[in-house]
Each structure stands twice: as structure tokens, then as C-alpha cells.
Amino acid sequence: MKFIKNTYIFGIGALILGAITSCSDDFLEVEPKGKFLTNNYYENEEQAYTGLIATYDRLQxxxxxxxxxxxxxxxGSDDHFAGGGNASDGQGLQDFSSYNMNSVSMPQSYWSDHYQGIFRANILLLQLPDVPMDASLISRFSAEAKALRALYYFNLVRMFKNIPLITEPIDQAEIFNIPQANPADVYAxxxxxxxxxxxxxxxxxxxxxxxxRLTKGGAQALLGKVYLYIGKNALAAAQFAEVNGTPGEVNQYGNKLLDNFDDLWGVSNKFNSESIIEVPHTNESLTGWDNWGQGSDEGNSYNQxxxxRTYSKLSDSAPDFAAGWSFxxxxxxxxxxxxxxxxxxxxxxxxxxxKDAGDADYIxxxxxxxxxxxxxxxxxxxxSTLAxxxxxxxxxxxxxxxxADTYLMEAEALGATGTRAQALLDAVRARVGLPSVPVSMDAVMDERRLELVGEGHRWFDLVRTxxxxxxxxDRGFVAGTHEIFPIPFKEFENTIIEQNPNYN
Known part of the structure; x- marks a missing residue:
């Protein structure tokens, strides 16, 4: 199957609108034909679909x-270090881990990749009304584009706070003069x-x-998370309640906690009943060093x-893992x-x-x-056995x-008190055979830490709370500075964008 790629490259200082290319993936099938310019891009349903899939692409x-x-x-969390090969391996990761972040070492892609997704959504939303296709499909494509744009903006505003708010395609001449918006307007x-x-x-x-593809429940879960992040807890709890249903049982959308926690990490167990928003990866995209990280690769790099480093299996009791990079x-x-x-x-x-048992070795x-x-x-x-x-x-x-994430977020939104919050916490613990503990904010935060290790939530949880x-x-975090990232240097060079406080 095919996952469509658009070659948009966006920094506030650069925007390139180009051709569509395609790569192999295991969901959302479409075959692109030809090249389409922005001003007449979506001439039919097939072309509009390619634009939609390109908008999904940045989820990777x-x-x-x-x-x-x-x-x-x-x-940057207390659960991990940056790691890698040495103190300069992945400088952005290293500086975040030690809270020595600056605009030069801050990787630009955390800003630009999200704006790529936003620009694709903006173009799609602008042109969909004029595409000769069924009105119900126009509505659905538009809804997906809006939800994706919301997710990309949510990541941006959480990371950088002071960002431009762009809701329609912009001319090349305008890109150097886009001001940063009030974060409240971004959240609105x-x-x-x-x-x-x-x-x-x-x-x-x-x-x-x-x-x-996104569903109503996925958008509700995301909205609940947004509300929770900005302190609208009652609204957050209401959205999560729609998603969670009765704790421990199948919800109205068919979601249910997997019986076995270990099954969440089965590589073939894709889009299972516990999944609400999931990012697809494939081992068939033929990614090499020449195109890695350039928008045409679809593998999960985090595995590697x-x-x-240099892992080697020395006995049958050791797992057959591949060597990685120790991040x-x-x-x-x-x-x-x-x-x-x-x-x-x-x-x-x-x-x-x-290693101590002599069953495996590494550097x-x-x-x-x-x-x-x-x-x-x-x-x-x-x-992969392919090229x-x-x-x-x-x-x-x-x-x-x-x-499990939405269960615990709803319990938090409820103030970690009451019968329902207790039931939500209990359901997550019962799945792994743990007894009930009295619900409290500390208990909910502890459970989030145990349940969601390594999934990228811990740092945001610490900042939000x-x-x-x-x-x-002890890592160097300074209140009033490190709750947000420095804006990458290339994004405010020759523009009117101002650096975030205390990063000048």
C-alpha cells in the first residue's frame, strides 16, 4: 500500500511547494499520478485524497x-538520559537532557516538520470546497485536516509556546513578516x-x-488532552468520559484495554483495541542514509x-535483539x-x-x-530484508x-477524587494484576509514570502539573525558562519572530 509524501519544506524563512512522491507503507492506499501545482492542485477526489494522506504524513x-x-x-525527563555514543551525539537531545538548550543546537525540525503538516492541512481546507466530489467526503476530509492541524499546533504550542498562527496558505513574500500569536489564540x-x-x-x-485514519473518539481524546493541558478540567473530563465509557469495559467506539500489557508492544499487533491515535511504520520503505529523515522514510527510527550498542547474544537465554545506538x-x-x-x-x-550472567554483551x-x-x-x-x-x-x-492514557487523564481531570476517578485508576492497575490503591493525584501520576514509560509523556506531565x-x-531545569524550548535560530533569523524568554 502507499503512503503519500508531499515535498513541502517549511520554516518561517522557507517554503517550497512541490511534487508528490510515493513510498510504501501499510495503510492508506493511493496511487499518485502526475504533479499538481498549488493553485490547481485538487482537480478530483483522487488528488484530494493524496493531499489528505500527505497531511497525515507528519504524524510520523x-x-x-x-x-x-x-x-x-x-x-529531558527523569526516566531517561539522552545517551547515545558520546556527549555530542545528537546535540539537541544532549542539551535538552542537561538543560543547556540554545537556539543553535535546538533541532529545527521540531518546528518545521509540524508546520509542514499545518501547511498541507491549510491547502487542503482551502481547496476542498471546490473539488468535484461527494459532499460527505468533502466534510470528512475537512474534519480530518482540522484534527491533524489541531494536533500539529498542539505539539508546537506545548513545545515553543510563542508561535505564528497560520490558517491559510501564504505567499513567499509574506513569510518573513508573520508575527507570533498569543498562545490563547492558538489554543482557541x-x-x-x-x-x-x-x-x-x-x-x-x-x-x-x-x-x-482519525475517528470521532480520537479527536475527543485529543481535545480532552488539550483541555487538561490548559486547565479546563471539567471540559477535559467530559470529553474523556465520552471516550472511556465504563472503566474496564468496551467503550462506545469498540476500544478496550488489552488483557495483556505485553501485547501492546507486539510489532504485529497494530491498531489494536487499546489504540486511539496510532502512527504507522513499515519495514518496506527502502530507507537509506541518503533519504533518512527527509520525508520519504517510513520506518520507526526509535527502535534503532x-x-x-554492539549487542551480541551469547546464550540461548538471551533475547535475539539487534544492535542499536544506546539512546x-x-x-x-x-x-x-x-x-x-x-x-x-x-x-x-x-x-x-x-551481561553479568554472561548471556549477552554490549559496549x-x-x-x-x-x-x-x-x-x-x-x-x-x-x-527488513529489502533494499x-x-x-x-x-x-x-x-x-x-x-x-490507558485517557483513563488516567480523566482521573486527573476529575481532581483524582470520587468513585469514577477511583474506577479509572483501578482499571489500569487491574489489567496488570495490581490491587486497588486510594485514588489521589500522586497515585494517578505514579500510575502514569509506570504505565507510559518511554512513550514521550513524562516530561509534559511534569510540566503540566x-x-x-x-x-x-538535579538535571538543571530552571522554572520560568525550561517549560518551553528555544526557538531554532533559523526561524527568527531575518524574520520578526522573537526568541523565547531567557534564551537570548
Whole structure:
């Protein structure tokens, strides 16, 4: 099947609108034909569909490419270090991990890749009304574009706070003079887009060819998360209640917690019942070093990043993992926190114990602890046998939102009090065989840490709840500065964009 790629490249200082190319993927099938200019781009339904799939493409920022969201957000949390080969390996990750961030080392792609998605959504929304196609399809495509635009803006405003708000295509002459918006206005657009999408999106996906497209429940879960992040807890709880239904049971959209926590990380268990918004990856995109991270690769790069360096299996009792690059090693603090939890074995790979037993070996990387993130560990069985570089073509999908996450976010939105909050917390714990504990904010935050290790949520949780300055003090986190990133240098060079406070 085909996942469509558009060659939009966006920084506030550069915008290139170009041709469509295609690469192999395992969802959303479409064959592009020819090249379409922006001013007459969508002449029929097929062309509009290619534009929609191109808008979905930027979701792969989650775990695709070296500068992926999960690797970055894990690096700055108390659960992981940046790791890698040395103190300058992935400078952006290193500087975030030690809170020495600056505009030069801040990777531009965390800004530009999200704006690529926004620009694609803006073009699609502008041109869809004039496409000769069924009105119901126009409505659905528009709803998906709005929900995607909302997600991209949510990531941007959480990371950088002070960002331009762009809702329609812009001329080349204008791109240097776009001011930053009030964050409240960005959140207002996100809310409006998601409410509009929720009213239109289908409740379920029934066709295999549409697997991975957004649903009403996905947009509701995202809106609940947005509300939670900006302190509109009652509204957040209402959205999450629509998604979660009765804790522990199948919800109105067919979602249910998987019976076995370990099954969440089965590489073939894609788009399972617990998945709400999921990013697809494939081992068939033929990615090589010449096109890695350039928009045409579709493998899960994070798998390669987290594996132990030069891993070698020495006995049958050792897992058949592939060698990786040792990024995001797990901290001793997290190890001590999770070591007695039933989720430990599915979450943490104790390389130290395996090496001590003589069953496997590796070369310690930078900030090595001997503990690695098993959820995304690369395996030899999963290596691509096609052309391209095998280490760049892992096929494991990644979750942006899953049901256990929404259970715990609803419990938080309810103030971590009351019968329903207790039931939501209990359901997450019961799935792994843990008894009930009295619901409280500390209990909910602890459960989020245990349940969601390595999925890119922990840093945002600490910032959102005001705990980052305390928890991350020994890493160099400074309140009033490090809640947001520095704007990459190229984005304010020769523009009217101003750097975020304390990063000048």
C-alpha cells in the first residue's frame, strides 16, 4: 500500500511547494499520478485524497527520523538520559537532557516538520470546497485536516509556546513578516478545529484500507488532552468520559484495554483495541542514509536508537535483539521505581543483569546505566530484508494516545477524587494484576509514570502539573525558562519572530 509524501519544506524563512512522491507503507492506499501545482492542485477526489494522506504524513514525527518526538521528550525527563555514543551525539537531545538548550543546537525540525503538516492541512481546507466530489467526503476530509492541524499546533504550542498562527496558505513574500500569536489564540483554534472535527468524523473505521485514519473518539481524546493541558478540567473530563465509557469495559467506539500489557508492544499487533491515535511504520520503505529523515522514510527510527550498542547474544537465554545506538537509557531512579511492578519486564531491558550472567554483551554508551527501553527494542526478526539500510526500516507502530492514557487523564481531570476517578485508576492497575490503591493525584501520576514509560509523556506531565522544577532540579531545569524550548535560530533569523524568554 502507499503512503503519500508531499515535498513541502517549511520554516518561517522557507517554503517550497512541490511534487508528490510515493513510498510504501501499510495503510492508506493511493496511487499518485502526475504533479499538481498549488493553485490547481485538487482537480478530483483522487488528488484530494493524496493531499489528505500527505497531511497525515507528519504524524510520523512521533518515532520516525532521528529528531523524533519520543526520543526528544524522553531525553529531558527523569526516566531517561539522552545517551547515545558520546556527549555530542545528537546535540539537541544532549542539551535538552542537561538543560543547556540554545537556539543553535535546538533541532529545527521540531518546528518545521509540524508546520509542514499545518501547511498541507491549510491547502487542503482551502481547496476542498471546490473539488468535484461527494459532499460527505468533502466534510470528512475537512474534519480530518482540522484534527491533524489541531494536533500539529498542539505539539508546537506545548513545545515553543510563542508561535505564528497560520490558517491559510501564504505567499513567499509574506513569510518573513508573520508575527507570533498569543498562545490563547492558538489554543482557541485547536479547540475550534477539534470540535468541528468531532461533529463529522466517523465513530469507527470499518474498512481495512482506511486503518489509521482519525475517528470521532480520537479527536475527543485529543481535545480532552488539550483541555487538561490548559486547565479546563471539567471540559477535559467530559470529553474523556465520552471516550472511556465504563472503566474496564468496551467503550462506545469498540476500544478496550488489552488483557495483556505485553501485547501492546507486539510489532504485529497494530491498531489494536487499546489504540486511539496510532502512527504507522513499515519495514518496506527502502530507507537509506541518503533519504533518512527527509520525508520519504517510513520506518520507526526509535527502535534503532534505543538498542544497546554492539549487542551480541551469547546464550540461548538471551533475547535475539539487534544492535542499536544506546539512546534514552533508563535512569536508576526509574529502575528502582518500576522494578517490582508487573510491567517491568515489558518495559525495561536489564542488559546489566544479562551481561553479568554472561548471556549477552554490549559496549556501554554515553550515560550508560545498563537499562534500556524494552517497549521499542529492535529485533533481528524484525529487520527488513529489502533494499535500504535495515537499521532505518523497523516496522513497529507507536501510540500517540491509547486508552490507558485517557483513563488516567480523566482521573486527573476529575481532581483524582470520587468513585469514577477511583474506577479509572483501578482499571489500569487491574489489567496488570495490581490491587486497588486510594485514588489521589500522586497515585494517578505514579500510575502514569509506570504505565507510559518511554512513550514521550513524562516530561509534559511534569510540566503540566508544575512538578518539573522539583523533579528535574538535579538535571538543571530552571522554572520560568525550561517549560518551553528555544526557538531554532533559523526561524527568527531575518524574520520578526522573537526568541523565547531567557534564551537570548
Amino acid at each position: 514525527k512521533n518515532t520516525g527520523g532521528f529528531d523524533n518526538l519520543v526520543a526528544m521528550m524522553n531525553s 483554534l485547536i479547540e475550534t478545529d477539534l470540535l468541528g472535527a468531532i461533529a463529522v468524523l466517523p465513530e469507527t473505521i470499518t474498512s481495512a484500507s482506511e486503518t489509521g 536508537m534505543v538498542g544497546p 534514552n537509557p533508563i535512569t536508576q531512579d526509574l529502575y528502582d521505581f518500576i522494578k517490582d511492578d508487573p510491567r517491568f519486564n515489558a518495559t525495561v531491558f536489564d542488559m546489566k543483569a544479562l 556501554a554508551g554515553y550515560q550508560d546505566t545498563g537499562y534500556f527501553l524494552r517497549k521499542f527494542m529492535p529485533t533481528n526478526a524484525d529487520k 535500504g539500510n535495515t537499521e532505518l526500516n523497523y516496522r513497529q507502530n507507536s501510540y500517540i494516545i491509547r486508552l 508544575g512538578r518539573a522544577a522539583t523533579v528535574l532540579a
